[in-house]
Amino acid sequence: MGAGRSQPDPTRADMALMQRVAANEEAAIAELYDRFGSLVYRMAVQALPSKTEAEDAVQEVFIRLWRTAGRYDQDKAALVTWVMLISRRHLVDKLRRNRARLKATSLDHPLSTAAPEASQSASRMDQDDRMVGLMKRIDALPELQKTVVKRAYLGGQTLRQIGEELNTPLGTIKSALSRALVRLRERTGEEMTV
Amino acid sequence: MTLRELLENANLAALGLLDQDDQQAFDKALAVAPESIRRHVIAEQARWSGGGELLPQVQPPEGLRHRVIDAVNVAIVDAELAQADAHMELVDTGHRKRSGSMWRATSLGLLTACVVLTGSFLYVVQNNKTVTTGKGNNQALNDYVTGFSSEFDDAIFDPATKRVHLTANEAGFEGRVAIVTHPDWPQARVFAAGLPANEKENYRLVELDANNNVVRELAKLDGGVQTQTTPIAQVSAGTRVALVVAAINAPASMQRVVLIGTA
Numbered sequence: 001m002g003a004g005r006s007q008p009d010p011t012r013a014d015m016a017l018m019q020r021v022a023a024n025e026e027a028a029i030a031e032l033y034d035r036f037g038s039l040v041y042r043m044a045v046q047a048l049p050s051k052t053e054a055e056d057a058v059q060e061v062f063i064r065l066w067r068t069a070g071r072y073d074q075d076k077a078a079l080v081t082w083v084m085l086i087s088r089r090h091l092v093d094k095l096r097r098n099r100a101r102l103k104a105t106s107l108d109h110p111l112s113t114a115a116p117e118a119s120q121s122a123s124r125m126d127q128d129d130r131m132v133g134l135m136k137r138i139d140a141l142p143e144l145q146k147t148v149v150k151r152a153y154l155g156g157q158t159l160r161q162i163g164e165e166l167n168t169p170l171g172t173i174k175s176a177l178s179r180a181l182v183r184l185r186e187r188t189g190e191e192m193t194v
Numbered sequence: 195m196t197l198r199e200l201l202e203n204a205n206l207a208a209l210g211l212l213d214q215d216d217q218q219a220f221d222k223a224l225a226v227a228p229e230s231i232r233r234h235v236i237a238e239q240a241r242w243s244g245g246g247e248l249l250p251q252v253q254p255p256e257g258l259r260h261r262v263i264d265a266v267n268v269a270i271v272d273a274e275l276a277q278a279d280a281h282m283e284l285v286d287t288g289h290r291k292r293s294g295s296m297w298r299a300t301s302l303g304l305l306t307a308c309v310v311l312t313g314s315f316l317y318v319v320q321n322n323k324t325v326t327t328g329k330g331n332n333q334a335l336n337d338y339v340t341g342f343s344s345e346f347d348d349a350i351f352d353p354a355t356k357r358v359h360l361t362a363n364e365a366g367f368e369g370r371v372a373i374v375t376h377p378d379w380p381q382a383r384v385f386a387a388g389l390p391a392n393e394k395e396n397y398r399l400v401e402l403d404a405n406n407n408v409v410r411e412l413a414k415l416d417g418g419v420q421t422q423t424t425p426i427a428q429v430s431a432g433t434r435v436a437l438v439v440a441a442i443n444a445p446a447s448m449q450r451v452v453l454i455g456t457a
Contacts, residue, residue, distance in 0.1 A: 008245050024270045026263065026267065029262075029263055029266050029267075030259070030263055030277045033262050033263065034259075035261055036253055037254055037258065037259060037262065038253060039243075039244070039246055039249075040255075041252070041258065042246060042249040042250055042251075042252055043249060045249075045250050045252050046249055046250055053257075054255075055255065055258055055261070057389060058254065058258060059261055059262050059265040060265075060268050062270045063264045063265055064267065066266050066269065066270070067269075075225075075232075076221060076224065076225065076236075077236060077239060078236055078239060078240035078243070078244075079245045080240050080244040081207075081208050081236070081239045081240055081242075081243040081386035083209065083243070084209060084210055084243035084244075085207075087210070087381050088210030089209075089210060089395065091212075095410070134248060152211055153209070153211065153248070158213045159206075159211065159212070160218070160309055163443060173200070174203065174206060174212075174216075175202065177206060177211060178202055178203070178205055178206055181205055181206075181209070181228075181248070182205065185242075185247055185248065185318075191384075
């Protein structure tokens with residue numbers, strides 16, 4: 001009975017951490033990095049074409065986390081979810097800027113309708129032995145789920161954009177992505193426990 | 195958004211895959227959901243976000259932690275200075291029409307002092323955790339104002355002023371150095387804070403060539419003082435500058451680069 005009292009409340013600790021980050025406390029920024037630096041880096045490596053760009057992106061994400069720290073609300077999301085959201089938004093912004101640059105500089109070579117980053121990301125992930133399995137599992141998904149995962153999860157396209165391009169209702173796109181992610185996650189978990 | 199949709203969208207929201215308006219709808223629905231559902235969704239999302247099963251198994255390089263912390267610190271300082279600039283401009287414009295030149299000069303002087311205090315205080319708070327007393331802050335302010343002398347106005351307000359913050363090159367090194375240059379100044383300034391006290395080694399600010407050889411020494415800096423502002427020879431844009439430490443009387447090859455940057 002007493003044990004429950006002595007355990008710190010993790011959500012309160014998260015809130016306190018973000019308040020310290022918002023107050024420009026360097027130790028808090030270091031703590032935030034120690035907890036989430038690896039996650040953010042892995043997301044950046046997955047999304048961006050080179051490790052150098054990924055490292056730059058991690059710095060930018062943490063600046064963004066510092067800027068938005070005052071808005072973090074423990075009642076709306078766990079801190080890890082907040083970090084994931086901020087990171088993903090930043091990485092997607094970066095991908096879209098890259099795509100715009102690509103469009104502007106390659107007028108002679110029209111882009112395919114599929115997000116270029118998806119195939120770029122996929123080919124880079126092929127180089128990571130541990131991710132080969134994931135790519136295989138993505139390829140084994142039903143066609144719509146596979147397309148949506150590659151375009152949204154790996155390519156940073158919006159769900160609305162994908163729906164329009166595939167002429168498919170948004171609800172269907174969302175369901176396909178959600179089901180695909182659950183399936184991928186379950187299978188990844190199964191493989192890891194084998 | 196129905197409860198069913200809320201649950202269905204939880205993993206997409208956790209991974210940041212919802213479009214902005216869908217995310218807002220999700221947040222609103224979550225805010226009014228029954229407490230038990232809300233807790234369940236938040237916990238489930240944390241599991242999705244933190245698991246990382248769908249991410250590559252790579253580890254960040256060792257030096258990234260320091261680069262991230264430095265980058266955030268630089269952003270903090272820049273934001274404070276930009277805020278001070280904007281405040282200054284606003285007040286200046288508002289008073290221009292009805293203020294006499296004497297009154298305006300006095301106002302600007304007072305504001306300048308406030309801004310310098312803010313800027314210096316920020317440096318001190320970031321770079322020297324032991325500085326918590328008013329006495330310490332006053333000392334830092336004095337160092338800053340004295341160090342920049344008649345040019346401290348430019349140092350704070352003039353957009354032509356360039357500040358280069360050296361970033362950590364050695365894990366665990368906590369001191370900070372910034373080089374401040376202005377096209378009209380005969381000399382650049384180096385502002386250092388929180389260099390750890392070190393009786394057996396000395397700190398030197400040096401210019402490096404592409405092979406990390408020391409081209410010339412720009413300044414000797416002291417460890418164990420809160421802040422110091424020192425004039426140095428002008429450094430041209432693109433020059434690599436480093437703070438090196440070496441045992442006193444040790445050969446140049448024995449020095450370690452602890453901070454580095456490009457002017």
